[in-house]
Amino acid sequence: MCRLNLRVDFAFKKLFGSEENKNILISFINSVLDEEDQITDIILKNPYNSKSFKNDKLSILDVKAVDEKGVWYNIEMQITDQDYYDKRALYYWARLYTGQLESGVNYDKLEKTIVINVLNFNCLDEEDYHNVYKLFNTQSKEELIDHLEIHFIELEKYNKDLSEVQTALDRWTEFLKRAHEYNKNQIPAQLAEIKSIEKAIRVLDAMYLNEDERELYEARLKWLRDEEMALKKAEEKGREEGRREGVEEGKKEMVNNLLKLGVEIDKIIEASGLSKEEIQNLRNSIED
Template structure:
């Protein structure tokens, strides 16, 4: 399902870069793609049939240097509000940041007035508040278990009861990196989206796996990425973010390899210490552990 990493060659822009993510999922002509992704994340009983973009992608924003507004804000047919974003890097305050996004979105409903409401000097009331949903697609591991998709909401700690007057918060987390490394089979629509987002930059319309191509919205997303054009400002931003993304991945990979090597060395040294206690000579210990005789001799001196 995943491309061979040794042969990996990027042929398209990477949808994990926030600008590309918003251009792909936050454009009016691609609302069906966004709807498919949202419904893949939401549970069956909360599926939506229509999405209105509140801040659709606008190339002029990037020409004017507004490169920080890269989340996608939307509203469904029930009036529920969504904030959807792609995050490449975690932080110690990521959880607080997510809650802040939700609180800001929920509270801003009281401040927003339509033109008609402003003319009538109408005030918003608490009855007009709608549920606010934050969807975080994350290219890092945030939780310690193996689940890559979860939702937090407000409920009674003991009974799990959800009171309708408190059911105004849903926080969804999708850990793409965890899916990439720990999930080998694909069963759900979300599995397919996760597999696509992790490898979309190396797939073409001719190499998109059957399991992904059979989902029409994923097939369309792949085709849109293949022909996506970035103007000069967008390209500068994209290349800077892509470089950071690749550098960060290399740094993480190096750290993992160093940790593995350290663990292996620790194991070898422990074996050597036990062999020294048993009275084996350096040549035999070297064959058993893979250590150099000089390293074994140093252990003998430390022991003394």
């Protein structure tokens, strides 16, 4: 038995993208939507199938669905930080939206499209863990069309205690962030209020991986960890280069000040560690 990490997109897709778990997905989607937009049924457009990405470990494991009103959804779990994720989210919305048009089909056939991004990192300069973006007139605040709706759920910004949860989305976010802490024998009352979360915990408890799935999951997990490590190394390299540049700039500023005070070059060389030529160049730049 292999307890899955739900924040790995493979596990997320296996739970939320399986036909037998559609009611779990519907409950999660409803927790994100406004009350007047609640749904009762969906059709999965790319249901979970390990064979479909067996030969492509880097494929995007999102969940695509259409509800009974014709609204399209794209739900994705992203565990590793990525530059320009806001642009990526907009691109995925555009691809799903324009993908509804077939040759010869009129624009009036386009339907509302909602993208839900569940992120294991901070992406937006906002305090709230859940933020929604739509198309509005910047002056009147009137909505141009309701066809664009992009949600960001940033798990790192969710820091509520169980006693503080209030909404259905609070409860689902609690589950998504800490699913590994719960099992069928330890389901807090606050989460058990939503039967689909209780079911999701029980499904995770019972979920197992066959040999092919285990290989895929481990490969996916390794790739995600490698991506995270590469990102951390790049960030550390950038910080180190920034520190070095900062030290050099600090030295040059000190030299400039000493030159302006008329301090002898030999003493400046001793104080700064710069060469006579470097100091002379700085002096020339001041004189220019």
